[in-house]
Structures are given as C-alpha cells and as structure tokens.
Amino acid sequence: MIQVIDLVKHYGKFTAVGGVSLNVRPGQIQGFLGPNGAGKTTTICIIAGLLKPTSGHVVIDGHDLATRPEAAKAALGFIPDRPFLYEKLTAREFLRFHGGLYGLDGDGMDRRIAEMLELFELSAWAGELVEAFSHGMKQRLVMCAAFLHRPKAVVVDEPMVGLDPRGARLIKDVFRAMSRKGVGILMSTHTIEVAEEMCDDISIILQGRIIARGTVDELRSLAGGQDEQLTPVFLKLTGGSGFQEIPDAL
Ligand SMILES: Nc1ncnc2c1ncn2[C@@H]1O[C@H](COP(=O)(O)OP(=O)(O)O)[C@@H](O)[C@H]1O
C-alpha cells in the first residue's frame, strides 16, 4: 500500500535519509522506530509529498508520487507530529475545508464528518472554535481529517506524544479498527512500548538507515532470547543511543 524505494535526502553535505526502503501492506500497522534525529519525520514528509527526496521513489496504492502525485495523495492520509490548524474555524468548518480539498461535498461529506467526529469522541465539540481545544483534542481532530476521505494508506508521525492514557487508548483502538478495514498504516515512534503494543511489523531506523526489521518476535530473537523485551534489543541495535534525547539541530 505504501512502498518506499531507496529514499535518499541530503541537506547540503548531511545525509538525513540514506537509502530507506519500506513496504506497508494493506491492513498492516508498521512501526517506524528510531531515536530522535534518526530521519523518521524527514521520511514521512517525503511520503506525504511535502518534501522532495534527493533520490528514490514513493509509490502509494500503485501510484508513483513523482509522476502521479494527485492519485498518490488522494490515496493517502497524513497525520503530522505538529499539526497546523486554523484556530478561528470550528471543528466542523475545519473538516469541511479539509474534505473540500479532497473533492468531498454535500450530504455525503457531512455524514462522513459526523461519523469521524463520533469515532474520535468530538461530536459535542463540532461547533466549537479550534482555539479552545486541548492538545489531545487537536490531535484527534487532525486524525478525523486524515481519515475523512477514506484513504487506503495513512502515515502518522509520533501520534502518542503528549496524549493522556484515555486519548492514547482511543487512538490505538481507532488505528486497529482502520487496519482491520484494510488501511495500511505507517507509524513513527521513538518509544518502543508503543511499537511493541501496536505494530505487526517494525522497521528500526538509525542515522538515516534501516538497521533491522521484522515482527516483535523476530526482533526479540535477534537479541538471542524469546523472553527478552524489545527494549534491550533496540538498545543493542542502536549501540545504546536509543533513548538519549538528541537535541534537534533545528
Ligand atoms: N531542513 C533541514 N536542514 C538540515 N537538517 C535537517 C533538516 N530537517 C531535518 N534535519 C536533520 O535531519 C536529521 C533527521 O531529522 P528528522 O527526520 O526530524 O528525525 P526524527 O524525526 O527521526 O527525529 C536530524 O539530524 C535533523 O537535525
């Protein structure tokens, strides 16, 4: 559903992404796991069509993003880590605006908006201005928007950051429900617990390269034991640097 083929992104002499390939199948939740600065957001912004790669290809639902950008983007939902929202719109107005960008209209769009607001427990807030929303509510509103046009694939950047347990639970349940409907989801995270709990397959990225991939069990056995938690595996693979906060150069 999402194919990433040998993606490279240079910033001057610095290589942020150094040849990443990924394959997200329909109905799969694939974890994109790595420490801060590993290249997750850069890769995801390229998949979403916001950033041009230095080289490599992205294919979404069979459409090459470089040659058929409209078809590729129509098949994709994107949930950024720092969402941009129009504070002076109500939740419903924002979703209508977003739906319009994807060619939705009329009663069909309004029914779908109501369905998504219900799913993300925002129905009571449909007529409220976005500026009154908490971080968690904004996050959920962005997710409503991302799923509105029934995308076949979704990329989501660090969805659990800053959420309370109830909000995190809701989002996990919705992702699972969407994957059961066949949506392929690529989800970045720097916390192993999130990947371990939610993902069928995990690709581990370090310094712009995929250093390991597999199911949770396969990655565990890489460290030599079925009983081992994934955390020591991750620390071993990343040379112990896994959880240190690397300050953003930006
Ligand atoms: N516009 C940019 N110019 C220069 N370097 C950048 C730019 N954007 C990101 N980087 C660098 O690329 C690397 C990967 O960043 P990013 O993709 O945000 O990592 P992650 O999302 O895994 O934390 C980091 O070292 C970051 O500082």
Ligand SMILES: [Mg+2]
């Ligand atoms: Mg990031």
